[in-house]
Amino acid sequence: MTTILRHPRPGFTWDWWAVDAQGFLVQFSGGPAPEHLLAQVNRVDAAAAWAEENCPAWFADGPPPLHVFSCDGELPTYTRNGVPELPLRVSDAPAAIADVAALVTLRRAVGDTWTVHLDEGWIEAARPESPR
Template sequence: MATILRHPRPGFMWDWWAVDAQGFLVQFSSGPAPEHLLAHVDRVDAAAAWAEENCPAWFDDAHAPLHAFSCNGELPVYTRNSVPDFPLRLSDAPAAIADVAALVELHKAVGDAWTVYLDQGWVRAARGESPG
């Protein structure tokens, strides 16, 4: 069954988190997300705000430790913003981020992918979560 994707606030930036198949933390910005994540919008918002305040080095393009992707529109196509030298594992992420990132697991490892098409089977609900 395909993952249903929705945007909680069309036209506004929204950052959400996931974990890839190798256990790395991935940040997605400005586009749709798996529908089940919308039930956790407040938690996801709080995690993004916490990261911006407490981990500003994560958002320095020169040395960001995140697999970070952004979406230019409503389509579920995300392009990589940066390639981390030492990407952050979910197990090393602060609880404020790890808890919400664990809500979305990517079917694949991000690896060297520069573009991620979420509607081509990249995402799933975390184990124990129902996608509806």
């Protein structure tokens, strides 16, 4: 089954989170996301805002401690911003982020991948949860 990808706010940056096949935290910015996240957009926004406020090192210059990808357009093609020396496992991430990241599972490990095309089978499963 193909995962439908949508952009909740075309033209605006939107950060969302996922877990790769090895359990590492992945952040995606600026492009489309799995459609089921649109129902959770307030939770996803709150997690991104919490991270910016409470984890400023994630957004500083240099490689962040998590896998970060960004999209320059509407296509579901994301480019890695850097490779973390010690990538953050979702199990070690703050609950505000881990709970949202658990909504999207990637089929593959990010590893050394510099480009991720989400429409090429990267999304394995969604585990939608009701808001708390």
